[in-house]
Amino acid sequence: MTEPSETTASGDEPMREILETLLADDEDITARAVARLHPTIKVASSISGQGEDERQGNRSLRSGRPYSPGCQGKVAMGATERKNSSGRPVRADPARRGCHGLASCHRCNRQPSYEIDHRAFNVRASLGLVEAPVGVRPQEAISAADSACRQAKLDGNGRIVVYGNGPPMFEERARQMGLLKQFSGDRPPSGLYLEMQPIMSMTTPYDALDFEVLLRMRGADGVAIPPAKAIMAAETNGTISALDKWVMETTLTWISKNRSRLSRTRFVSVNVSAASLNDERFVKEVGVLFRRFRQVVPLLCIEITEGVALHDLANTRRLISSVQRLGAKVALDEFGAGYTSFPYLRDLPADALKIDGEFVKNISGSHANAAIAEAIIGLARNLGMQSIAEWVEDAPTLEILQTMGVDHVQGFAVARPQAPEVILAATSAADFITDPLILVMIGPRTAAILTDDDSLPSLH
Template identity: 80%
Template structure:
């Protein structure tokens, strides 16, 4: 558009007068552009080009309907979802920023809901995406029907929506959110002579002013996931002062600590004894556990530290640190670990599939080859079975260097038994979920006994986790399990406490536990035959 050109909207009857008014004072020859709207069965748009020389007005009209409508469509699609007509992520960010800019004129903070349809993927998988799309459009209409004019809906994923409650008190937004969840699931969606039942979960937050749009949506997503855990058709609501926001800030800070190639400061190791039931007073075996302290000196839950490392892609560096620190510690204290037959160390799924990690661990094993035979690498069963060929290759290489391999959480995977014959592991570590309720669940007892027998027949050792009381220990003992681990034996200990002990039984303080192992100890052989596969 050149100098002097103006785009205006007007009817044909007033076009000339408007152009004359707008062009008054212009130099001769300047153009003025007007978009003319004419009421016809299809509303049309015209471009008026006019030149005024002071005494005469020359005009031309051009039908630009197609171009105008295409431009409007592109503008709409830049901020809206083409399937439902809801806002897309760009439109969502723009709306949130506008709401924040207007916060001085608003009575209430911005309230954001994150809505997720439960098990919606089944509809797409079983009936096709065209059916799923039809259901999504109708879900969107039900959401819109419950909202007020100043509320907005955004589709952020296949079956996920964000709802923005502008200048709405949290209590009212919660009421509207529950109405939305109820409306979505109250009656089926009839499409192509079929009826589809859909349920939704929703997380609602009152966004603190210091949260960015992305952080606010992420917080609402977390609330939604909590709602899904509680059951279908639930909503979870957090006000702006909720502890959840402080917890998320701590999680983000933790993620930032795992941002480099090197593990963050504050890492240290603890060790939990694993007791041999054949020689409880003669063996000192244990599992190495990662621990971390924050900048304030307070302990960070291990699961959170590991999740942060996985999220930032630094879990392999963390696993390497644990492996190297453990091997170095064993090497330095070898003379004081004469009763230690194996030291278990966990390796994550990401590290197992990281060629660099596998190569670096091989170098570590060469450097500490004198103590590698004491090492037992634990691989989670589900990870091992996910890529059987890679797992078999890793097991062979680890065993070739002298270390042992245990399949951790055994029994949790539904394909365990058929594949077990192809994995030459040295031990099976029974999933603690089966062990902890073994006295109250005949089914769990049957599964545990089957795993113990399977390990024995395959020449492997069996290790039961989460042993927490004497009755559980006694039942496991009667089944013939080789090793036990859990709070009934000992909680995680510092390395110095491990070095000060002579056996795993030294840590037992419960007289009932001591009575069980002392009364039944004579039933077990005292030679090393029972442990040959772990040596």
């Protein structure tokens, strides 16, 4: 999936038809805003494909010709936001007609498959529309429209997002731009810190203190910034690998410093982004870190999203092998989310499968979710891997997973993310449980706490 590409309205026949449709209703404030920005309005598009497909797609888009690889061509849009910042409804009819106009333009030229240099493509588009207040600079309005378009892209299925008029919307955009600027340097910005969420063993809940490391950030005013926004800013600016390295190095340093207080910890999970996995410099730097912290690397479990792992199987195999040679473990995260392929899994020597939370959170109310979760647990067991269920929110969910034989659970039913010093004060993941039903479920603390690392079962 490419980053949104941009083109001006002038000379773009499909865009001209949209503008004409919007401007037909000059009573609508949104249409008037578009009219004011007509000379410079930008369109961002969500383009399927990668590599050469993306370059061909961008070339096609600039010429006003629709495309995208591998599936039938269509334009699918729908207005979403319907109120402005003051709660006043924003009429989306012109935007909807604009969608139909673009779709009509596409249908006029559509072929069963659109070809460029003997390669088949089709198109999906995402549109951001803003209701600009009087006096706003065109650059600010375009920036806000770009933000709306990115949100439409994240929502998927070629949607339109309409941002209503009002200072809060532009203030939010200013905050986003400020965050992007913070991630524009060679080093991660100040304000970063780590939290840790316990992961409970279902076989030895009182004897193990395992957890996942989570990135957090505070702004200059001390207010917490949503992690997803910080990560998106780093991805947008191309500094996500530096951020991943910071998390890895900070985690290893912390483990090394507190190793004597983590005698019951068998694994510490750390996520690595797709961009970092494909960054040769990052992989080499992590290798240097692992050799520097070789005494504690065996506690580390690198979480790789399943879709990323299967995207480049050969590279993933090499990465897993090198990580495991240095002593760390590997878990396939969000397993079952979309690209699951059992033949591929046979060739990936991962240590654990982490069931995608979407299958776990409604497991008590969905027979399909329960069946999928149970199949993944059985698959992990038969392949000699451990199973981890995330997003475990309540006692009924935990009880079902316990019956299925899951190895580890993570979620608010066990504990919310904790500060590192709180983790160090605990003796096990079960120490954080407050729900009496779950305490009954896992049984009393009957055995003495183990202190010998080797006496604890491994994640392998």
